[in-house]
Amino acid sequence: xxxxxxxxxxxxxxxxxxxxxxxHHHHHHxxxxxxxxxxxxxxxxDQRLDELHSKIRTLRGIxxxxxxxxxxxxxxxxxxxxxxxxxxxxxxxxxxxxxxxxGLGNGGLKTGRVAVIVVCFLLGVYVSSKVFWWWRGSGxxxxx
Numbered sequence: 086x087x088x089x090x091x092x093x094x095x096x097x098x099x100x101x102x103x104x105x106x107x108x109h110h111h112h113h114h115x116x117x118x119x120x121x122x123x124x125x126x127x128x129x130x131d132q133r134l135d136e137l138h139s140k141i142r143t144l145r146g147i148x149x150x151x152x153x154x155x156x157x158x159x160x161x162x163x164x165x166x167x168x169x170x171x172x173x174x175x176x177x178x179x180x181x182x183x184x185x186x187x188g189l190g191n192g193g194l195k196t197g198r199v200a201v202i203v204v205c206f207l208l209g210v211y212v213s214s215k216v217f218w219w220w221r222g223s224g225x226x227x228x229x
Contacts, residue, residue, distance in 0.1 A: 187198065
């Protein structure tokens with residue numbers, strides 16, 4: 086049983102020697118090419134870094150544009166909100182004035198105003214009917 090490990094060990098030594106010899110011969114050849122390969126890799130890395138930098142600049146520009154657009158929209162929304170607030174205040178004042186003018190409020194319509202509104206309405210209906218009958222009568226007289 087002791088011979089098997091020796092054979093395996095012997096085989097490993099020969100293999101290592103063969104590999105190191107082959108590497109030694111190729112190592113000198115690769116070293117000559119190595120500098121140009123390293124230069125190629127370095128130039129490719131530089132090119133990729135430049136491309137990445139360009140993409141980052143583009144993304145930064147897009148982000149800045151989005152931020153500017155959001156700021157403009159916020160200002161527009163603030164102005165719109167202010168306009169609606171102003172409109173609401175004006176509408177409240179107008180409705181308060183209308184309530185005061187028509188006597189609307191806690192007590193409802195005042196009796197005197199109701200009487201004036203009713204008289205004006207009846208007077209308006211009377212005058213409208215007179216004008217209507219006069220206009221209709223003058224229209225038929227002209228046709229005859």
